[in-house]
Amino acid sequence: MKDTEIRARVLELITSIAPDVDPATIDPALDLHDQFDFDSMDRLHLATAISEAFHIDIPEEDYPQLSALQSACRYIGSKLG
Amino acid sequence: MQIDYRLPSLGADMESATLVQWLKKPGEAVHRGEAIAVVETAKGLIDIECFEDATLASHVVQPGAKVPVGTVLAHLLSDTAVPSPTAPAEPGAAAPAAAAPTAPGVFPRQPTRPGPPGTAARARISPAARRRAHELGVSLESLEHGATGVVHIEDVERLAAQPAAPADARAAMRLAIGSAMARSKREIPHYYLADSLDFSAAREWLARHNAALPVRERLIEGVLIVKAVALAAARCEGFNGYHRDGRFEAATAVNVGTAIAVRGGGLVAPALLNADQKDLAALMREFSDLVSRVRSGHMRSSEFTSATITVTALGEEGAQLLWPIINPPQVAIIGAGRVSPQPWACDGAIVARPVLAVSLAADHRVTDGRAGSRFLRTVCELLADPAKLATAESRT
Numbered sequence: 448m449k450d451t452e453i454r455a456r457v458l459e460l461i462t463s464i465a466p467d468v469d470p471a472t473i474d475p476a477l478d479l480h481d482q483f484d485f486d487s488m489d490r491l492h493l494a495t496a497i498s499e500a501f502h503i504d505i506p507e508e509d510y511p512q513l514s515a516l517q518s519a520c521r522y523i524g525s526k527l528g
Numbered sequence: 529m530q531i532d533y534r535l536p537s538l539g540a541d542m543e544s545a546t547l548v549q550w551l552k553k554p555g556e557a558v559h560r561g562e563a564i565a566v567v568e569t570a571k572g573l574i575d576i577e578c579f580e581d582a583t584l585a586s587h588v589v590q591p592g593a594k595v596p597v598g599t600v601l602a603h604l605l606s607d608t609a610v611p612s613p614t615a616p617a618e619p620g621a622a623a624p625a626a627a628a629p630t631a632p633g634v635f636p637r638q639p640t641r642p643g644p645p646g647t648a649a650r651a652r653i654s655p656a657a658r659r660r661a662h663e664l665g666v667s668l669e670s671l672e673h674g675a676t677g678v679v680h681i682e683d684v685e686r687l688a689a690q691p692a693a694p695a696d697a698r699a700a701m702r703l704a705i706g707s708a709m710a711r712s713k714r715e716i717p718h719y720y721l722a723d724s725l726d727f728s729a730a731r732e733w734l735a736r737h738n739a740a741l742p743v744r745e746r747l748i749e750g751v752l753i754v755k756a757v758a759l760a761a762a763r764c765e766g767f768n769g770y771h772r773d774g775r776f777e778a779a780t781a782v783n784v785g786t787a788i789a790v791r792g793g794g795l796v797a798p799a800l801l802n803a804d805q806k807d808l809a810a811l812m813r814e815f816s817d818l819v820s821r822v823r824s825g826h827m828r829s830s831e832f833t834s835a836t837i838t839v840t841a842l843g844e845e846g847a848q849l850l851w852p853i854i855n856p857p858q859v860a861i862i863g864a865g866r867v868s869p870q871p872w873a874c875d876g877a878i879v880a881r882p883v884l885a886v887s888l889a890a891d892h893r894v895t896d897g898r899a900g901s902r903f904l905r906t907v908c909e910l911l912a913d914p915a916k917l918a919t920a921e922s923r924t
Binding site for chain 1: 742789792815844
């Protein structure tokens with residue numbers, strides 16, 4: 448899967464979890480908590496959505512890698528090989 | 529004479545509300561200051577009150593309808609011969625927003641600012657567009673804002689398809705929070721207690737429990753806290769229920785209101801029903817569903833009105849300790865701070881442990897510090913032994 452496809456899908460997932468977030472305003476390098484007040488439940492929802500959309504297992508200790516758009520895409524890319 | 533009872537403005541930024549429930553039936557007498565219906569604004573359910581003594585003649589708007597400020601909700605029959613100052617001079621011709629009454633007898637109260645004159649708005653909006661705006665609940669001010677020429681039907685439909693401006697939602701929510709908290713501070717003699725516990729056992733238990741589960745079924749710390757509070761509420765008298773009409777009414781069910789932050793500011797505290805009776809997996813599913821619906825704006829009114837006690841957990845990024853304010857007519861609220869590494873005395877030595885501080889604000893008309901201490905201790909003991917929490921019964 449291409450990086451651009453991963454990114455587009457992750458953006459979709461973020462806005463499905465947080466419909467009040469405008470995807471155009473997401474800074475890919477910034478923590479979603481700092482930008483949009485993502486709490487532990489939002490983070491779990493995002494981990495669930497990514498895990499199910501890309502068919503990958505995400506151990507709890509990897510959650511921090513999903514905290515920003517950029518790092519999440521990189522993580523998914525590495526998991527998909 | 530007949531009076532139009534219109535949806536009042538609860539602030540200059542409020543454009544519409546959804547009628548949730550009629551509290552008065554046709555034929556019933558209504559008195560000045562009495563609640564006549566419940567409406568839902570951006571966040572809160574708000575009782576709207578009648579502004580004069582009259583009889584309710586008929587409902588015009590049915591529950592579930594979202595209508596702009598100024599819409600006629602009901603017809604009242606008044607004995608007085610004096611025309612109501614809120615009745616429009618030209619029924620049907622007046623713009624709904626421009627004809628809005630200035631919130632007489634409405635709770636929460638807020639001074640209203642005059643809006644732009646209705647005639648100015650009408651001058652640039654085509655009659656067909658104005659009719660469509662009325663049908664779709666689009667305010668004429670919002671149509672006029674930013675328009676450079678004549679406003680047509682297509683402009684109205686485009687605007688109606690957009691979500692409500694976040695600024696409106698935030699203002700309405702802030703108003704509702706401010707009103708409820710001011711009432712709480714004014715009426716409830718709060719007392720405050722705090723305790724703390726070594727949270728390492730809970731963390732280790734959660735990590736082990738979650739490691740074997742797919743992401744969707746994993747638990748978060750907040751669920752343990754809700755469950756511990758629910759069990760303590762079921763076991764300790766005087767914390768679960770309402771203070772109404774000068775006395776405490778214990779609730780039979782334990783419905784834990786959970787404060788959930790709303791992005792951009794504000795919070796809501798919908799309830800997890802019968803939380804003491806449910807296992808952690810079921811509570812987690814319901815909590816998760818509740819947060820999703822808070823994010824997407826699909827709250828159920830029963831969730832707003834059924835909480836018998838409230839929990840507010842600040843989470844990983846929050847402060848270490850908080851002193852919450854009781855959500856009336858409830859009589860207790862439990863605060864949980866951020867779990868943080870702290871020096872902790874253990875077997876005569878000081879060690880670093882993840883520590884959770886838990887606080888209680890309770891109503892002195894119902895309980896005192898001794899009962900409150902027992903309640904907090906119960907919460908802490910349950911959280912310190914999560915395996916027991918997972919299998920605990922509500923009564924011991």
